[in-house]
Amino acid sequence: MNASTGNGTAGMQTPPVVSKEQWEAARQEMLVKEKAHMRASDKLAAERRRMPWLAVEKSYMFEGPQGRASLVDLFEGRRQLIVYRAFFEPGVFGWPDHACRGCSMVADQVAHVAHLNARDTTLVFASRAPQADIARLKQRMGWRMPWVTITDDFDADFGVGEWHGTNVFIRDGDKVFRTYFVDNRGDEQMGNTWNYLDITPLGRQEAWEDSPPGYPQTPPYKWWNWHDSYEPDAAPDEKWVAVSDAGEAAMREKSAG
Structure with missing residues (x-):
């Protein structure tokens, strides 16, 4: 029974019920299409890493928990910055108790930022609400x-004055460049x-990616860690390297079979 409506599948034109063998055959057919979709997504991300950069010539200031902060400050010393414009301010549906429902759903889905930080990337949300309300x-x-x-402006x-959107920046010293923007769906x-990493100019920074020469890349899996255990400039844990190597080998054998 459908827990939300209590109506089950009545009135729905549902797919056929098949045998286990037929279901597996259908799954394999879908898997071919899904792998093609994944490869196309990887190719698109590679093209994204080759998009031209736009220099940010204007100075911008924000208020953060520690006071005034420039756009460069938002990087927190890292090379890449992702800024999501969330609507939480007077005039927004839900104010002052809540942010916009859509922006709140986005916030609810954000993974632990330590994993982005480990890839030299900072994620920041930005609104016009005062810091006390944001806290x-x-x-x-x-x-x-x-x-x-x-x-300020x-x-x-950056295209997020009246609608949500995500801007991506990269830093070269104190010089900041806009590299990507996405909104709507x-x-x-x-x-x-x-x-998040797939929309950045450096990508996931893993060796399998198609990136321009000289881009930072490390072996996949090896840099992964528990979100409370990342250490700056720490070498991959030898035991985890062995585990991930064994996992990769098993997957290759399975694919070959």
């Missing part, structure tokens, strides 16, 4: 990502660590 909201909802207050200048699927 209260984060505590109530259990959100842990950095969240700053917009104080940042939202209007493309923005709704953000939250997963991999989805």
